[in-house]
Amino acid sequence: MTASRPLSLVTGGSSGIGAAFARQLAALGHDLVLTARRADRLEALAAELREQHVTQVTVLPYDLVDPATPRTLCDELHRRGLQVDWLINNAGYGVPGTFVANDWATHADFLQVLLTAPTELAWRLLPGMRQRGHGRIINVASLAGHVPGPAGHTLYAASKAYLIKFSQSLALENRTAGVNVCALCPGFTWSEFHDVTRTRDKMNKLPGFMWLSAEEVVRQGIAAVERGDAVYIPGRVNRAIKTMVQLLPDQLALWLSARESKRYRNTQI
Structure with a gap:
């Protein structure tokens, strides 16, 4: 840790894994910058x-779908004199249906x-x-990045x-500079993700042992980046799936x- 209170920027911080990161980093003594589209949820969490x-919690509502947002966000951090020590690239969602649909x-x-x-934010904040x-940089990836791509x-x-x-490349390039980078690769996680993609009914048919809470994913992710793990898959079941594949x-x-994808992906639209 730095001598003063570290400052963490969490994207997609209004719910799910992002909100869990905010809560656990705050408990560890971090000040926070939270960004997402939903200002009301960010303010409530702050x-x-x-x-x-x-x-100290700074709320900066931005939509990362705008190509100008990473630069605008970093310019605003500079204007406020805020130096980011931890970058949590968490914002994300799924687009259900086939590619041409x-x-x-x-x-x-x-x-x-x-x-x-996430690539631009890392480029702007890493120097x-x-x-x-x-x-510390945590890029929230997924177990899906380790297995064959499914339809839908x-x-x-x-x-x-x-x-x-x-x-992996960033971790190798920056380890000697005191910067640890980790791709956190959760499997099925209790969050709003499957509600947004309209697959909740299908996902509820999966056995409970395949799921982790957002809090557990984040706890393991923070420990992994501190250890210097470049890639980390939380959960024994998820690690076994990756090894089997x-x-x-x-x-x-x-x-x-x-x-298997037919069980939890909409491949018809």
Whole structure:
């Protein structure tokens, strides 16, 4: 940790894994910058954290779908004299349905939020971390980035695989500069994600042992980045799935993915 209170920027901080990061980092003594689209939820969370912890919480409502947002956000941080020590690239969502069922604008927005925005935020904030000799970057990826891409969420697994490789390279480039980078790869996590993608009914059919709480995912993720793990999969079941897929022939792994994805993906639209 730095000598003063570390400052963490959490994207997608209004709910789910992002809100869990905010709560746990505040409990660890961090000041926070929270950004997401829903200002009312951010303000409610900020009020909660200020009451429960001696922490400064800055709320900056921005939509990462706007290509100008990463620069605008970082300019505002600079204007306020805020230096980010921890970057939590958490913002994300899924686009249900087949690739051609959605218009290009929908896919372009998705790529901006899931790929371009976290990459640009890391590029803009990393030099300051290196200069100060300390920093942490957690890119919230997914177990989906380690297994064959399923039908029905065409860009999701691909985007998470990118974050994994991106994090590995950043970790190697910056470890000697005191900056740890980790791709956190949760599996099924209790959050609003499946409500937004309208797959909650299907997901509820999965056995309970396959799920982790957002709080547990975050607890393990914070420990992983502090250890210097470049990639971390929380949960024994998820790690076993990744190992099994690696050992299977590619065609068999793809066949299993096609069979299982019908249970929890909408492949008809």
